[in-house]
Amino acid sequence: MTRLPVRVGRELLRLADERDDVVIVEAGEGPLLADVRDLHPGRCIALGGAEANAVSVAAGLAASGLRPYVLATRPLDACGCAGQLRADVTRAHLPVRLLTLPDAAGAAGRQPAEDIAIARGIANLTVVSPCDERAAVALLRGTVEHPGPVLFRLGAGLGRAGGVYMDVPRIDRGRFLSVRPGRDATLIGTGAGVPLALGAAELLAGDGIAAAVLDATYLKPLDEDAILMAARTTGAILTVEEHSVVGGLGSAVAELLARRRMAVRLALHGLPDDDLEPGPRAELLERYALTPAGVADRLRELLRTS
Amino acid sequence: MAGILDRGRPVALDELRGRAAWIRRRTAQLEGAPGLGASPAPACAEILAVLYYRALRLLPDEPGWPDRDRFLPGPDASLSLWPILADLGCFPPSWLDELGRTGHARVAPGMDYHSGLPGHDLSVGVGVALAARFRRRDHRTFVLVAGRELAEGQVWEAATAAGTQRLASLVAIVDAESAPPAEAVAARFAAFGWRIAEVDADDVAALVDVLDELPPPRLGPPTCVVARAR
Numbered sequence: 110m111t112r113l114p115v116r117v118g119r120e121l122l123r124l125a126d127e128r129d130d131v132v133i134v135e136a137g138e139g140p141l142l143a144d145v146r147d148l149h150p151g152r153c154i155a156l157g158g159a160e161a162n163a164v165s166v167a168a169g170l171a172a173s174g175l176r177p178y179v180l181a182t183r184p185l186d187a188c189g190c191a192g193q194l195r196a197d198v199t200r201a202h203l204p205v206r207l208l209t210l211p212d213a214a215g216a217a218g219r220q221p222a223e224d225i226a227i228a229r230g231i232a233n234l235t236v237v238s239p240c241d242e243r244a245a246v247a248l249l250r251g252t253v254e255h256p257g258p259v260l261f262r263l264g265a266g267l268g269r270a271g272g273v274y275m276d277v278p279r280i281d282r283g284r285f286l287s288v289r290p291g292r293d294a295t296l297i298g299t300g301a302g303v304p305l306a307l308g309a310a311e312l313l314a315g316d317g318i319a320a321a322v323l324d325a326t327y328l329k330p331l332d333e334d335a336i337l338m339a340a341r342t343t344g345a346i347l348t349v350e351e352h353s354v355v356g357g358l359g360s361a362v363a364e365l366l367a368r369r370r371m372a373v374r375l376a377l378h379g380l381p382d383d384d385l386e387p388g389p390r391a392e393l394l395e396r397y398a399l400t401p402a403g404v405a406d407r408l409r410e411l412l413r414t415s
Numbered sequence: 416m417a418g419i420l421d422r423g424r425p426v427a428l429d430e431l432r433g434r435a436a437w438i439r440r441r442t443a444q445l446e447g448a449p450g451l452g453a454s455p456a457p458a459c460a461e462i463l464a465v466l467y468y469r470a471l472r473l474l475p476d477e478p479g480w481p482d483r484d485r486f487l488p489g490p491d492a493s494l495s496l497w498p499i500l501a502d503l504g505c506f507p508p509s510w511l512d513e514l515g516r517t518g519h520a521r522v523a524p525g526m527d528y529h530s531g532l533p534g535h536d537l538s539v540g541v542g543v544a545l546a547a548r549f550r551r552r553d554h555r556t557f558v559l560v561a562g563r564e565l566a567e568g569q570v571w572e573a574a575t576a577a578g579t580q581r582l583a584s585l586v587a588i589v590d591a592e593s594a595p596p597a598e599a600v601a602a603r604f605a606a607f608g609w610r611i612a613e614v615d616a617d618d619v620a621a622l623v624d625v626l627d628e629l630p631p632p633r634l635g636p637p638t639c640v641v642a643r644a645r
Contacts, residue, residue, distance in 0.1 A: 157576070165535050168530075168539050
């Protein structure tokens with residue numbers, strides 16, 4: 110079973126209140142959205158545990174003028190329904206919203222390591238990756254009018270206490286948010302990578318290193334201006350993500366910098382392109398140095414290279 | 416509304432048979448066009464003839480009319496839709512000359528949806544039928560399922576959803592030529608809560624009868640028409 114963060118559930122209810130074309134497609138056993146079900150009978154469609162089918166069904170709903178939000182009580186990510194996304198949803202530019210949630214219990218709360226790579230490779234698909242619940246709300250609001258499909262990567266740390274933003278931020282399409290200024294280097298995080306980057310920046314400040322932190326809210330379209338500006342002003346970029354270093358945020362940043370011939374110190378911090386150790390998420394993150402101290406060490410190392 | 420082609424419009428069986436032959440011929444001609452990977456699947460020509468020249472409620476002057484009956488062609492019938500829809504007046508016949516060339520339209524006015532991947536269109540059809548219920552519209556959704564698609568697990572996910580949701584407006588026509596024996600197809604759909612009708616795929620009179628006698632598109636079992644190959 111997955112857990113839908115409370116604020117995300119409330120925002121979906123608000124969207125259903127406001128718009129009569131919003132329907133929720135639940136691909137799983139349990140009612141994730143009891144409120145929506147109670148207040149808007151008929152707006153929640155329960156399809157059982159068939160996630161790939163749910164994405165195609167959503168294509169049919171969207172082709173008929175509705176705005177379906179697909180969520181699953183079992184883990185559903187871009188890897189599990191890439192064929193349906195590509196053939197049924199994105200080729201026809203249909204306004205399907207897919208909310209991917211990591212498994213809270215079964216696989217020890219782990220995030221898939223390849224889903225961003227798959228999603229980024231699909232044409233016409235907007236990919237967003239909020240770092241906390243308020244950012245998720247902002248992205249749900251900000252994308253509601255978008256005429257094409259949107260994939261939300263709701264990360265494993267999303268529903269935890271605390272968060273990056275005190276209020277719901279405003280996030281324009283394809284824009285990163287600057288969450289901490291700094292002149293010596295830039296940490297670009299996405300999802301759970303953002304609080305890690307902030308923690309690392311705090312540690313680095315103790316060493317006299319002023320690291321800026323950007324929140325990569327949109328992975329596609331990418332905020333090229335923000336990345337190029339970070340490269341020009343700080344000369345060193347470390348990307349931080351709970352995802353494989355192949356095909357994720359780091360790859361996207363590297364592609365852009367290479368394309369624009371930007372000579373900049375760059376390192377990618379994430380999960381290795383390898384069989385990952387089994388175990389709970391917290392242990393996994395520790396093992397691969399996805400911790401504030403691990404990120405800070407990696408940046409110090411980057412700054413030592415000339 | 417003027418120009419509506421209503422369901423069950425009177426047309427002689429021989430005319431429908433002639434239409435089927437014409438669909439087969441026109442599809443075979445188009446098949447040679449470059450860039451069109453689709454198979455012409457002449458086995459479904461009678462089904463298409465009965466649907467488009469008798470059973471479907473359509474408004475060719477306004478292909479996006481919300482109350483039109485929908486048809487999802489599956490992997491076998493999408494190519495045949497081009498000459499049919501041009502003939503009905505959904506778009507100028509000259510478009511057919513461009514078919515298959517780089518930059519030609521992938522979807523023509525009057526085409527409701529086409530996934531392009533085997534096993535997906537029945538799921539999409541479930542979504543279209545759910546949307547009709549949600550919008551309180553009485554149009555039907557027909558999906559042509561190629562027999563070989565029954566090997567795709569997703570078809571049975573869709574069949575489960577349609578049965579559970581009691582989507583009486585949904586009609587799957589299974590072109591059982593490349594499928595396991597017809598009895599097994601019928602039994603499997605029946606087990607998922609579908610109403611079953613069986614016909615020979617080229618028996619125009621039987622197809623007309625089955626499509627004339629569909630239950631009203633309200634809450635109830637969806638219909639599976641098993642079109643056996645002779």
